[in-house]
Amino acid sequence: MIQVAAAIIYNAEGKVLIARRREGKSQAGLWEFPGGKIEDGEDACACLRRELIEEMGIDIVPYEYFGVNEHRYGGGLHIRLIAWKAEYRGGDIVLTDHDDCRWERPGELERFLFAPADIPFVQKLDSEAGSR
Numbered sequence: 001m002i003q004v005a006a007a008i009i010y011n012a013e014g015k016v017l018i019a020r021r022r023e024g025k026s027q028a029g030l031w032e033f034p035g036g037k038i039e040d041g042e043d044a045c046a047c048l049r050r051e052l053i054e055e056m057g058i059d060i061v062p063y064e065y066f067g068v069n070e071h072r073y074g075g076g077l078h079i080r081l082i083a084w085k086a087e088y089r090g091g092d093i094v095l096t097d098h099d100d101c102r103w104e105r106p107g108e109l110e111r112f113l114f115a116p117a118d119i120p121f122v123q124k125l126d127s128e129a130g131s132r
């Protein structure tokens with residue numbers, strides 16, 4: 001099983017950053033919350049700060065645990081996806097692992113085709129938005 005961290009990054013307008021995995025990556029063409037594999041000696045927050053600089057060139061600060069979801073993809077890939085809410089602190093987005101990204105309202109994510117492991121998080125964000 002691999003441990004992967006994903007960030008639900010909010011900007012000052014309360015929108016969330018989603019990104020589409022580029023051709024050549026696993027789950028290509030699907031939307032996700034940016035992040036990546038947790039390395040030895042890292043926790044999810046340290047991983048997310050590192051990954052967002054590496055793969056998008058932005059600074060974030062994770063501030064609240066959001067949830068965990070385990071998913072088995074075909075080919076024996078079993079992932080444990082750990083999500084944290086995070087604050088966008090700055091930097092201009094430069095995509096390396098993705099071919100598109102967007103800031104969207106958290107209650108409006110269900111019209112995007114997300115990686116299967118992310119779907120419980122999309123649903124939870126939608127119900128949080130609906131209950132406000």
Ligand SMILES: Nc1nc2c([nH]c(=O)n2[C@H]2C[C@H](O)[C@@H](COP(=O)(O)OP(=O)(O)OP(=O)(O)O)O2)c(=O)[nH]1
Pocket residue numbers: 004005006024025026027032033034035036037079081097115116117118
């Ligand atoms: N970063 C991220 N990865 C996710 C999400 N949902 C999801 O199923 N994944 C999967 C895709 C990959 O199989 C795995 C790790 O993603 P990664 O972004 O570190 O991938 P990677 O560049 O290291 O390498 P690769 O999977 O393209 O070989 O987790 C998500 O929301 N964010």
